Amino acid sequence: MVKQIFLFFLLLFFPHNATDAIPSNVTLLTLGDLWETRGMIRTHLxxxxTSTVYPEFAAIPSNQGDGRMHLTRAALDKAIENVAEMNGVLIHSVCSYRHLNVTFYxxxxxxxxxxxxxLIDANMTEMERKMSEMTDRRIKVNFICVGANNxxxxxxxxxxxxxxxxxxxxxxxxxxxxxxxxxxxxxxYYADCFQTYRNDNISRAIIIWRKGFGKKYRIQYGTEVNEMLTDMQRTDLEPVQFASLPRLxxxxxxxxxxxxxxxxxxxxNRTIxxxxxxxxxxxxxxxxxxxxRMRSYDIPSISIHILRDNKMEYSASYGFxxxxxxxxxxxxxRYRIASVSKLxxxxxxxxxxxxYxxxxLLTPVFGPAGILSDVCSPCHPFLLHVRIIHLLEHSSGAWPHTSKFEFDRMEQNQTEFLMRVVQKEFPILFPGGRHMYSNIGYILLGRIIEKVSGRSYEEYALEKVLEPTRRLNSAAGWAMTAEDVTKVFHHLEEHKLRRFRWIITPSAVRWNYGRGVQLGNDGSLYHIGSLAGTEAIxxxxxxxxxxxxxxxRGKEQNEQTGWxxxxxxxxxxGRFTR
Incomplete structure (x- = not known):
């Protein structure tokens, strides 16, 4: 019903016979080819x-929508208003081009x-500001196109x-x-938007990657469209976008x-x-x-390892x-174990x-007497009261994981990254008052280990805790087999009443979290992890x-960790051994 209503609107929206030519694949059309219809149904344009005198358009079949071209800015604004009034219809993309010194869309x-x-014809500063705002508001970016003047x-x-x-x-x-x-x-991840442009004589691209959940894709380069299409004939892929540059x-x-x-x-129906x-x-x-579970959520692979009385009881991996x-x-x-690394x-x-x-645990982290005295100077007053124990139990009052500072790294050097976050992202609460999960807090703990020991975090952790395992890196979390993870938790179980008693003690701000480990109400100890590309426990x-x-990980964080x-x-x- 929605499609029928939409086609009715389009017949009013498009002049003349907009349904005449629907390409069977990617077709290059000139302004003259589209002059009467100014658009195509079930086709994206x-x-x-390639030319400001004789504009050219790539027409790509689409069962999801339609395309219009040669719109002035006034006509574009009106078209956007019309689409907004249609139920079940969204704008996919807006791109501009030049024709005889006039910008069209x-x-x-x-x-x-x-x-x-x-957002139309915004400069880079405006675009970055808008992108940040929309992400904070949980509004999905669908397409970005570089303007006619690049x-x-x-x-x-x-x-x-x-x-x-x-x-x-x-x-x-x-x-x-x-x-x-x-x-x-x-x-x-897969590329969901790929557009090209030339700036300062450099060929550039802008791209949007999305978590793919196994989605196949290809960014194909060529110069002759027919040859490119022939090359893809025997694949099960369909064209969705086209990009080109003026020749040199x-x-x-x-x-x-x-x-x-x-x-x-x-x-x-595949066999796992x-x-x-x-x-x-x-x-x-x-x-x-x-x-x-794998079939219900199309999980590519699961690896499981079970120890009982420090003997392997079951070990298996499923999938791809x-x-x-x-x-x-x-x-x-080996898999990345995400926040399981916190233990x-x-x-x-x-x-x-x-x-040493x-x-x-009560040693200051920041300020003149702090271990990381070089990270901020001067420091926010609240930071002067942050102790090691606050970072361990997520009660520093700063850098909540919901802000995802750790995924906004512009610096190559970790010290520079931490200095920027600590100095510019001010605390929200006074330390020790509330549990506020923070990945940054554990990155700071890694830096403390390096500063005190004079060795890298990975090297020190490998020698002291992880001798049987191999490392990925501390930024992405450790990479381990399921067997490696059980060995870490067996080590915790062995020493939980002596060396690591403080780890399993409930924090003052959350009864079911200690210092780097989650506390079950039945006496169990565990930690979950959820990172793009992995979930673990x-x-x-x-x-x-x-x-x-x-x-x-799935489309939502912690999609599998509860299960x-x-x-x-x-x-x-013992349910599965009875």
Missing amino acids: FPTK TLNTMFGIGRSEV DTYSAVWHHSPDFVWHFIVDSGPIREIIEKDRLQMTRG GQKRPFPRWILWHGDEFTWG PRDLSRMEHNWEALNSVIEH ADILQAIPVKTTH VTAMTIGELLAD NHID GYTWQNVQVAILTNI MEKLCRSIAD
């Missing part, structure tokens, strides 16, 4: 910007729930209920962006890029591969629970380590206190230790 639409918000930007945001934090916006020289894209692909000489071809998308990963290292009992009931290449996961594969940091602090008698209850790791905790409790209770 992207200006190629293309407007693409899509079906969706919510409403659109558009010095302005137009962007579209969607007010919708399915906002997802996991997106990255970046711009820079095209080669650098492509290199970054290869890295983001390994982290489970009359005899040189136009550089072009096509963004292709496929479906997101799903298990469907399984790697078993050990099985002491019949664990088919546990296997059924795990595989059902790499879903794009269908590489089965092994129990020896490692807390235990390393414990070893530091044992090795001149510091304790390490768990101990008396003589049983369990670790469950995944290589996906993981319940599963750990069931395993510890």
Whole structure:
């Protein structure tokens, strides 16, 4: 019904016969080809910007919306108003181009729930300010297009209920962006917007990556569109966007890029591969629970390890380590463990206190007498009262994880990053009054370990706590196998009443959190972790230790950790061995 209403509006919206030509794939059309209709139904139009005299447009089929072109600014504003009045229709993108020294616009639409918000021809400062504001308001950026003169930007945001934090916006020289894209692909992101422009004689790109949940895609480069399409004929990908640049000489071809998308990963009717290292009992009931969860949420892989009485009781991995290449996961594969790393940091602090008698939990962190006296000078008055114990129990009153400062790093040097955060992001509360989860607090603890020991955080933690494991790095958390995680929690269980008693003692500001570990009301100790590309739990209850790791977070933070905790409790209770 929504599509029928929308098509009715478009027939009023478009002059003449807008439905005449629907391309079967990417088609390059001139202004003359589109002069009468000024648009196409079920097609998105992207200006190629190859000529200001004879504008060219890439027409890409789209079942999700329609495209208009050659709109003046007044006509564009009116078109945006019309779309706002349509139920179930959003603006997909707005791009501009020049024709005979006049700026014109293309407007693409899509079906969706919510409403659109558009910023037209903004400079970089305005764009950055708007991007920060919209992210804080949990409003999703959908598309960014560089203006006709390469010095302005137009962007579209969607007010919708399915906002997802996991997106990255970046711009820079095209080669650098492509290199970054290869890295983001390994982290489970996909390119959802890719547009090119030339500034200061440098070919640049602006890109939006989103958490992909197994979505296949490709940013294809070429000069001849037909050859590019032929190259993709045998794939299951569909073109979604087109970008081009003016050629650098009359005899040189136009550089072009096509963004292709496929479906997101799903298990469907596939068999989930399984790697078993050990099985002491019949664990088919546990296997059924795990595989059902994987199919319900399309989790690419889960790795689980169970210790009972310090002996391996069960160890298995399910699914794919790499879903794009269908590489089965092994129990020896390492996963990032995200905030489970906080226990490692807390235990390393414990070893530091044992090795260096001149510091304790009440030692100041900042100010002239603080361990990190070089991080801020002068310091906010509240910071002068922050002690090591406040960082451990998340009661420093500053840098809540909801602000995600740690993901807004502009500096390569960690000390410079910490100085900026501490000096410019002022505390919210006086220390010691309230639990306010903070990743920055644990990064500061890592810096304290380095400052006192004179060694890197990773090196000191490896020697004192993690000798059997191998490191990724402290910024992204540690990378471990599920077996490695159970060893860490077994070490905690062994020493919880002596060396690490202060770790498991409830903090003064939260009864179910100690200093780097979560406290179950049944006496269990655990910590969950949720980071883009991973969710994890390490768990101990008396003589049983369990670790469950995944290589996906899902569309919401902690999507799987609640289920993981319940599963750990069931395993510890012996439910699956009866």
